[in-house]
Amino acid sequence: MSVDNALAVDVVIVGGGVAGLWTLARLRQSGIQAVLLESDALGAGQTRYAQGIIHGGTKYALTGKLTASSEAVATMPALWRECHEGVGEIDLSAAIKLSDAHYLWSTSNLSSRISGFFASKVMRARTRSLDKTARPTLFAHPEFKGQIYQLDEPVFDTLSVVRALAEPHRQAILDVAADTVQCQNNTLRLADKSGQEFQLNFKKLVLMAGQGNQALLRQLKMQEPAMQLRPLKMVMLRGGLSDTAYAHCLGASVNPRVTITSHRDEQNNIVWYLGGQLAEDGVHRDDAEQLLAAKTELSELIPWLQLEHSEWGILNINRAEVRKPDGSRPDTFFVAEHNNVLTAWPTKMALAPLLAARVVDMISGAISATDNTVLPEWQQPEYADFPWCEADRWSRS
Numbered sequence: 001m002s003v004d005n006a007l008a009v010d011v012v013i014v015g016g017g018v019a020g021l022w023t024l025a026r027l028r029q030s031g032i033q034a035v036l037l038e039s040d041a042l043g044a045g046q047t048r049y050a051q052g053i054i055h056g057g058t059k060y061a062l063t064g065k066l067t068a069s070s071e072a073v074a075t076m077p078a079l080w081r082e083c084h085e086g087v088g089e090i091d092l093s094a095a096i097k098l099s100d101a102h103y104l105w106s107t108s109n110l111s112s113r114i115s116g117f118f119a120s121k122v123m124r125a126r127t128r129s130l131d132k133t134a135r136p137t138l139f140a141h142p143e144f145k146g147q148i149y150q151l152d153e154p155v156f157d158t159l160s161v162v163r164a165l166a167e168p169h170r171q172a173i174l175d176v177a178a179d180t181v182q183c184q185n186n187t188l189r190l191a192d193k194s195g196q197e198f199q200l201n202f203k204k205l206v207l208m209a210g211q212g213n214q215a216l217l218r219q220l221k222m223q224e225p226a227m228q229l230r231p232l233k234m235v236m237l238r239g240g241l242s243d244t245a246y247a248h249c250l251g252a253s254v255n256p257r258v259t260i261t262s263h264r265d266e267q268n269n270i271v272w273y274l275g276g277q278l279a280e281d282g283v284h285r286d287d288a289e290q291l292l293a294a295k296t297e298l299s300e301l302i303p304w305l306q307l308e309h310s311e312w313g314i315l316n317i318n319r320a321e322v323r324k325p326d327g328s329r330p331d332t333f334f335v336a337e338h339n340n341v342l343t344a345w346p347t348k349m350a351l352a353p354l355l356a357a358r359v360v361d362m363i364s365g366a367i368s369a370t371d372n373t374v375l376p377e378w379q380q381p382e383y384a385d386f387p388w389c390e391a392d393r394w395s396r397s
């Protein structure tokens, strides 16, 4: 390996999803020489599949579990909004906010249940009941008989967030050929996808590769922390949709029966993306059964929709998180350090800023920053595309 391509940096981050990119930006803002390695495209992991909802803790409040972590998440909508307005810790003014709020609706037979939830003080502070004139167009339909509430939860186009985070730091992001990475002590040897080889001497290594963290930990011969995967079977549809929708339907359990967000495909058609309990339960169904379940849910919950000419797609995707003994969702983000290696999962995209702040605290207190590393010309990764922009994901039935 040519010594010309050896350089000293403070931090190497592995993984160019929302967590790695937010952390890269915060570290570099703090004067720490950080670089990021991505082996696919930026946003290519869970980030491009996310619904983009910046949760404010309503879901936690619905479960009655109002903990410190749900208080922390309550500040996330405001933090993301400030960033989007260009006055926050990161400039996300180039990102696209799809909706300023998310909504919660109940069908008529669940009205009493929903009222019970909203009787609590905590829910009243985070939600607003909407009268008929203020409802989103979809729910202004005469057949809609339920109740609808506005939640303080903006929804972002996730890949526009990825771009806004990455663009100012493009030169610090390397398109690495994954199977070339070798780590020994505090040195990484690797090649970019053009075959050019590099040696990076680092002080801290940060693993933020989502599902890829497991293989990286194995390569580093680390047993801990353990990872869990929680699969989802998401559904998307287009055609026959005239309104966008950003809403959870509250069902009999504390998990939303279905969560809908709206996106645009390459021809600018409205795409509805369905998650919630439908996607959780869907992992026990094959694709045809899941499609039927989605159609049944929509015809029951929004009977005025005309979906005869719609196209559909099923997306199987795992959430990657730190392992919990009972396999449930961790309450908040996770980061732990072992021998200069930090391993992290944000748990939610919304929590990426909190995770990044924690990593900056852990690192800036532990190292003195290197001055003026000149980064070489290396190959930079492309940006991922949304699954709904990929033609082969769609079918008519």
Ligand SMILES: Cc1cc2nc3c(=O)[nH]c(=O)nc-3n(C[C@H](O)[C@H](O)[C@H](O)COP(=O)(O)OP(=O)(O)OC[C@H]3O[C@@H](n4cnc5c(N)ncnc54)[C@H](O)[C@@H]3O)c2cc1C
Pocket: 014, 015, 016, 017, 018, 019, 020, 037, 038, 039, 040, 041, 042, 043, 044, 045, 046, 047, 048, 049, 050, 051, 052, 053, 054, 055, 176, 178, 208, 209, 210, 211, 212, 213, 216, 232, 234, 275, 317, 318, 319, 344, 345, 346, 347, 348, 349, 350, 351
């Ligand atoms: C269907 C779905 C819907 C969701 N909706 C929401 C939501 O509405 N709101 C919310 O807050 N959260 C949501 N989430 C959770 C959110 O998507 C994740 O918490 C977040 O995107 C994780 O980001 P990440 O950067 O940790 O991981 P990822 O986005 O998975 O990024 C990891 C990156 O690492 C790269 N990588 C992997 N291995 C290597 C390697 N060896 N070398 C280099 N690079 C590597 C991958 O290519 C990828 O780009 C959702 C998740 C899913 C699955």
